[in-house]
Amino acid sequence: MSRVNRQWKLRRRPEGWPEPDCWELVESEVPSTPDNHVLLRSRYLSVDPYMRARIGTTKTYAPSVPIDGTMIGAGVAEVAESRHPEFEVGEIVETFHMGWQDYKLSNTTGLRKIDPNLAPISTALGVLGMNGLTAYWGVVDVMACVPGDTVVVSGAAGATGYVVGQIAKINGCRVVGTAGSDKKIAWLLDELGFDAAFNYKKTDNYGKALQEVCPEGIDCYFDNVGGDLTDAVFPLLNLRARVAICGQISSYNNPDFNELGPRLLRYLIAKRVRIQGFLIFDYFHRTDEALPRMARWLREGKLEHRETVYEGLERAPEAFIGMMQGDNIGKTIVKVT
Amino acid sequence: MSRVNRQWKLRRRPEGWPEPDCWELVESEVPSTPDNHVLLRSRYLSVDPYMRARIGTTKTYAPSVPIDGTMIGAGVAEVAESRHPEFEVGEIVETFHMGWQDYKLSNTTGLRKIDPNLAPISTALGVLGMNGLTAYWGVVDVMACVPGDTVVVSGAAGATGYVVGQIAKINGCRVVGTAGSDKKIAWLLDELGFDAAFNYKKTDNYGKALQEVCPEGIDCYFDNVGGDLTDAVFPLLNLRARVAICGQISSYNNPDFNELGPRLLRYLIAKRVRIQGFLIFDYFHRTDEALPRMARWLREGKLEHRETVYEGLERAPEAFIGMMQGDNIGKTIVKVT
Numbered sequence: 001m002s003r004v005n006r007q008w009k010l011r012r013r014p015e016g017w018p019e020p021d022c023w024e025l026v027e028s029e030v031p032s033t034p035d036n037h038v039l040l041r042s043r044y045l046s047v048d049p050y051m052r053a054r055i056g057t058t059k060t061y062a063p064s065v066p067i068d069g070t071m072i073g074a075g076v077a078e079v080a081e082s083r084h085p086e087f088e089v090g091e092i093v094e095t096f097h098m099g100w101q102d103y104k105l106s107n108t109t110g111l112r113k114i115d116p117n118l119a120p121i122s123t124a125l126g127v128l129g130m131n132g133l134t135a136y137w138g139v140v141d142v143m144a145c146v147p148g149d150t151v152v153v154s155g156a157a158g159a160t161g162y163v164v165g166q167i168a169k170i171n172g173c174r175v176v177g178t179a180g181s182d183k184k185i186a187w188l189l190d191e192l193g194f195d196a197a198f199n200y201k202k203t204d205n206y207g208k209a210l211q212e213v214c215p216e217g218i219d220c221y222f223d224n225v226g227g228d229l230t231d232a233v234f235p236l237l238n239l240r241a242r243v244a245i246c247g248q249i250s251s252y253n254n255p256d257f258n259e260l261g262p263r264l265l266r267y268l269i270a271k272r273v274r275i276q277g278f279l280i281f282d283y284f285h286r287t288d289e290a291l292p293r294m295a296r297w298l299r300e301g302k303l304e305h306r307e308t309v310y311e312g313l314e315r316a317p318e319a320f321i322g323m324m325q326g327d328n329i330g331k332t333i334v335k336v337t
Numbered sequence: 338m339s340r341v342n343r344q345w346k347l348r349r350r351p352e353g354w355p356e357p358d359c360w361e362l363v364e365s366e367v368p369s370t371p372d373n374h375v376l377l378r379s380r381y382l383s384v385d386p387y388m389r390a391r392i393g394t395t396k397t398y399a400p401s402v403p404i405d406g407t408m409i410g411a412g413v414a415e416v417a418e419s420r421h422p423e424f425e426v427g428e429i430v431e432t433f434h435m436g437w438q439d440y441k442l443s444n445t446t447g448l449r450k451i452d453p454n455l456a457p458i459s460t461a462l463g464v465l466g467m468n469g470l471t472a473y474w475g476v477v478d479v480m481a482c483v484p485g486d487t488v489v490v491s492g493a494a495g496a497t498g499y500v501v502g503q504i505a506k507i508n509g510c511r512v513v514g515t516a517g518s519d520k521k522i523a524w525l526l527d528e529l530g531f532d533a534a535f536n537y538k539k540t541d542n543y544g545k546a547l548q549e550v551c552p553e554g555i556d557c558y559f560d561n562v563g564g565d566l567t568d569a570v571f572p573l574l575n576l577r578a579r580v581a582i583c584g585q586i587s588s589y590n591n592p593d594f595n596e597l598g599p600r601l602l603r604y605l606i607a608k609r610v611r612i613q614g615f616l617i618f619d620y621f622h623r624t625d626e627a628l629p630r631m632a633r634w635l636r637e638g639k640l641e642h643r644e645t646v647y648e649g650l651e652r653a654p655e656a657f658i659g660m661m662q663g664d665n666i667g668k669t670i671v672k673v674t
Contacts, residue, residue, distance in 0.1 A: 041609045069383065102432055105573055157632055173445060191401075205620055223453045223602070226600065226602055226603065227475075227600075230602065245602050245605045245606055246606070248602055248603045248606070250602075251600065258599055259599070260597040260598060260599060260600070261597060261598070261599075261600045262595055262596070262597060262598075263563065263564075263588065263597070263598045263613070264601070264602075265560070265567065265582050265585055265601075265614075266563065266585045266588055268586070268612065268613070268614025269582055269583070269614040269615070269616065270614070270616065271582065271614060272613070272614050272615055272619060273612070273613075274611065274612070274613045274614075275602070275605065275611075275612040275613075276605070276609070276611045277602075277604075277605025277606040277607070277608060277609050277610045277611075277614075278606070278609055279606065279607065282609060302618060
């Protein structure tokens, strides 16, 4: 049986903001499945800020997507064919290496089986996947939040941020979020139970705004954004504050890599502040500690999950660009089939 | 018996660099010693960068020296009179609260007895005192250096820096220092056994200079200085690098508190860098762990100590200003009597 595979190929590297014509959708025939391999059929794709670095011109921690290569990305897929004894047709898996395409042959390395009865399978890309785990370890290990801490989250309505805030709430913290639309702010306050939140796009003085919502200072800061907003956090950090640097999305589409900001290190000494850059990879070996309790919180309604869904593989570039521009609420995914 | 006390009073707060007329030397009579007190006679005074913050206009972690108050500072003193059962006349003590004066009454809180047979008593202010302990805990705990690490120290010829480098060497690390004169560089390389060092005042491109002496990147960075030099360290930090922020002396005399620099936080994520601001106060309860082995290293010649000595209490402002300007090598002290 011949199958057609649609693949998004990277055609050029964006200088600043990515544009739809950076990619082109092409068709090819799916090769037959070798021994000990499975053929995956994509169900959902994840779009994430880290992808910007993979298509850019700057060297990063992982190899770039080559020009004319298939765009990378995590996905949830169904086993369409199996020539591997441990996988059956119809099983659902999550993989960091699905790519923007309908089909992919896999030697099964890195496939994580997903139980469709536990939660909607798309959550394996978000709240019960990379973002949720990033949030969990960010709160409990990197920031080591304790009850009573005031925790500030930038990009609080994004895929990781909204889970950070909720886990910090479960942990007994006072949670403050920043986001870029009134709709997001209303969601954080009214549905997720954030203690305070403000729309940075309607705020002139971030320092004053933060001081108003954090009258006792900031104990923990989970940074997805960087830039001016992060600058304003530093003078408010309390004794022994912990800062987790998860992302700096404000700079990812800035071609000026030499952007200046106020010097922040002087704020660290007297307050004994710790800043930790981190990637979720470092915690993958501990997934079995985190995921069952995240799934339980989800079932018990202690953890809300929310997705912005783009229907159709052909909308993948649009989904990615929209996510980077902050159009999304919660996790942005592409529903392929 | 009436004794005359000379005291340096703070007369005005410096805006930028401190000048000698910020203080005035005045004389007064030493009051008699109350019960359960001792009268301390100053032998050596310590001058340290943190003092700049105490006389400035910016709020900091400790109370400012009031205008017309006696200048603060640590000292080594002799018990000149004792009305306290645990202290005898002639005993030598170190105290963080001696101040720039000949005599001080003390209720004995915070006095640390010094054994004059262990090492020269002035070392209680430097290599066997606050600086040495800062260096010790900076290397073994804050940076958690392990053999094979490349450790960069800024202000490497200063009171803390030169001990940091030596302890990192004892710890099996490769040590690189930066300092502001050829004489200092020669001392670091020829006498202290640093693996590499460069004079930042004769270096145009710090990044290139660091890359040349750290071809395998930087695992640990002990920062006394901040500013341009620290900026150049960040792109070279290795996976899981540890940065200890001990001082930012380049900014202490800069009245422009809003000085800009390149944004550094983006360097932390992929490399999982940890930055920790710290003060030695947090380790005082562990002094008994560190000091005996520091004293042994000193006796065994594994640790060199070096002092820049200003003779006479009247030279205290000169000593402080000289230290801030980088005229000193090793620990700067004032020999009072």
